[in-house]
Amino acid sequence: MSRGRLVFPSRLLLANLFVGGGLYLALLVVIACIALGIGTWGDLTSSVWEKAMQFPRWYALFVGVYLIRMFLPVYIAHGRTRRAFAGQAALFLLVFAPVLAVLMTLGYVLEGWLYGVGGWPHALSDEHLFAATGDLPLVFVEHWAHFMVWLAAGALLGAAFYRLGAGGVLLIPVAVALAVPLQSTVGAPRLIPLVSGRLALPLPETTGMVVLTAAGAFLVALLLTWAFVRDMPIRNPA
Amino acid sequence: MTLSIETEALRLDYGSTKALDGLTFSLGGGKIYGLLGRNGSGKTSLLTILAAFRKATAGRALVGGRPVWENAPVTSQVCLIREAGEAAGVGTADDAFYFAEALRPNWDGEYAARLLDRFEVPRGKNVEQLSLGKRSALGVTLGLASRAPVTMFDESYLGMDAPSRYAFYEELLADFMANPRTVIMSTHLIEEVNALFEEVLIIDRGRLVLQEDTDTLRSRGVSVTGPEEVVDRFVAGLTVLGDKRLGRTRSAMVYGEMGETERRKAVEAGLELGPVALQDLFVHLTAKTEEAE
């Protein structure tokens, strides 16, 4: 019996990888088609995969939201405590963020190979921590940082909406604020919709700072999430 | 292993509404208990606190003598099923089983598969697309196959047709006899299921009205019918729950055990004594507290 103990959340991970893996394959195909289309009939001068990052980030937010909305009630209903769930959920997020980052990095590798065959320049059009698409360690770090923040922000929003209903919108500014420091350090604050560059903080654009801001935002988001979850009532069926 | 259940001055407030208002009772465990109450009487509130779905505002809820709230060794022994058993969001019945298997210490997957077959619930279809009856049947399956020492069903029959409900009762009894545990069932189908209950709890407005051996309760109600004046004289001093009059005939529903001498006295006085159905007793016991407000 594993009750009470913190066990590795393999089922949580497998369930999400199953869905996430499918979406990833679909995204690969779509991006490849777009790149081939532009390369064949137009002028392909930079990475399309770079632009595709919008979707995985929203997917990460969604995973965070659903972690609370869907899996918290399942855990409680099966006799687990909120504390045990929180541990499993945090562990899951810690593992899931690098997994997604690896997949995104792999996307650049595959795209680079495609661009090489087609003879197109595999260049970047936005500011990043990494200077080139081939700088794989930094590609990984930047994506890992984004996923850490967006997954945790999703969990916070999921908890807020589950607990407060429509009042959860009050936490949206908080979630955005959590993402601002990281955006400032990678030098691309406009990647958050509706928030302009004016919100950017004067942070040094270094790898250490990226890791620090991501880890900090992750921690703060999870602590706030725990504040909602620790005595969260499970909703009555509609 | 069977576990006892106790509450002590349990209170649950939703804003200014008192869902539970100082509820105190003690269940020995190892029995099938019926939890009866009108809509809004606090049945669901009580069960959700016992399952740690919700924190009580005040008072204590103990299972096996230990507090339930955020207490992993206790919560792992408790299973509450409401509708589809909170599995509706996960995907298919198979997905629900996938997590039950990992999270429930006593989960019996083979038994669950057998039950699902009996209830004819499709395993690969999204739970949200199932009919209410099939969702309830899945909930029942999750509850029975959890083999949790404390298993609670909160109106887990909604939308199930009569054959499915009877299948549920049969499976519940069979599994209860093979694997004794503490079962609490809340229901409005009193006539249909009362024979399953060894004990009955009636709650109303968040308070306990009575807790009684079901068979004892069945003998508690007596209808006394006859000429008005004779009935009036006979029931004076007894607890009268309800009254019906037709012309000069009065029929009073009396609550309480009636001894042989009293019965003989009634018959000699020309009164007719009759039994009262548990369902009628429930209706009058809970209607009365409403009048008292």
Next chain:
Amino acid sequence: MFDDRSPIYRQIADQIKADVLSGVLDGDEQVMSTNQYAAFYRINPATAAKAFQQLVDEGVLYKKRGIGMFVSPTAREALRDDRRKSFFADVVDPMVAEARAIGIPLDEVVARISGHAKEEGR
């Protein structure tokens, strides 16, 4: 099946006694186990057990350890004796009261019974 108007254990006991009286259950015949009974009638096993215990106490059934419950060989005779004892109070007296209430002379009642007696004698 059982109703919710009187204790179920008593309804079960009455039913088994009726079966013994009518000969459906013979002396030394095994009866269903508590659990079989509970499953068959969809009732709580504790309720069934209570009925069986009452029948054991009354001498209608007896237990064989590890095997089950059996009908006492003397049960039928004993139950018939009991019924005989209460026959006049339970059946004849109310009949007489009813006859009086609706104005049937007792002579006519007696004549009717005598008729049955003659038929039996033939």
